[in-house]
Each structure stands twice: as C-alpha cells, then as structure tokens.
Amino acid sequence: MLCLCASLRAAWQFGSGSGMQVLFSSSGEVTVRVSENLANKLCAPCGNFNGDISNDLRLPIGGIAGNITEVINAWKARDFSGCDV
Structure with missing residues (x-):
C-alpha cells in the first residue's frame, strides 16, 4: 500500500x-x-534493532563495516545499475 x-x-x-x-x-x-x-530480526543499513549500535554496520558476510557507505554498497542489489551511493 x-x-x-x-x-x-x-x-x-x-x-x-x-x-x-x-x-x-x-x-x-x-x-x-x-x-x-x-527486534534482532533485521539487518543491513538500518541495523538489527537490538539496541546495540556497535553492531549496526554489519556486512552480509558477517564483519563490521567502517562506515555507512560501505554497508549500503555491500547490501544493495547488484542488478540495480542506477543505485550508486
């Protein structure tokens, strides 16, 4: 909707x-x-909604990114060519 x-x-x-x-x-x-x-069921650029900001920049492969741009680039769909950050 x-x-x-x-x-x-x-x-x-x-x-x-x-x-x-x-x-x-x-x-x-x-x-x-x-x-x-x-709570604890989310991932990607919005964090995982568990109240702990230290693990909100998690990458799809499990590590922690250094900044939000790295997180967004790691999580964005590869087939969207017009989605540059």
Missing part, C-alpha cells in the same frame, strides 16, 4: 501486519519504522 500524506510524505507499508513502514519526505528524507516484534 502506498499513500501520499498531507505533509507531502509518501508512506509504504510492507504487507498487512508486517510491522514495517517506510516514509519518504518531499525533501528526500527516508524514515523506517518497525515494530518491537522485529
């Missing part, structure tokens, strides 16, 4: 009851909201 809200934000809800919502503002800001039941 995609909706355009009064504050010029587009919101994307991932399936009914998924517990995840992504909000896009007209200024380019992206906000990801997740419910408590997803």
Whole structure:
C-alpha cells in the first residue's frame, strides 16, 4: 500500500501486519519504522534493532563495516545499475 500524506510524505507499508513502514519526505528524507516484534530480526543499513549500535554496520558476510557507505554498497542489489551511493 502506498499513500501520499498531507505533509507531502509518501508512506509504504510492507504487507498487512508486517510491522514495517517506510516514509519518504518531499525533501528526500527516508524514515523506517518497525515494530518491537522485529527486534534482532533485521539487518543491513538500518541495523538489527537490538539496541546495540556497535553492531549496526554489519556486512552480509558477517564483519563490521567502517562506515555507512560501505554497508549500503555491500547490501544493495547488484542488478540495480542506477543505485550508486
């Protein structure tokens, strides 16, 4: 479901009851909201939602990246050629 809200934000809800919502503002800001039941079940640039920021930059191969750009480049889909950071 995609909706355009009064504050010029587009919101994307991932399936009914998924517990995840992504909000896009007209200024380019992206906000990801997740419910408590997803704690320790997330990965990639948003961290794993366990309250420990020291392990939020985890790479797909298990190590910790030095910065967020490295994390984004490691997790992005290889078939999206127009997705450079």
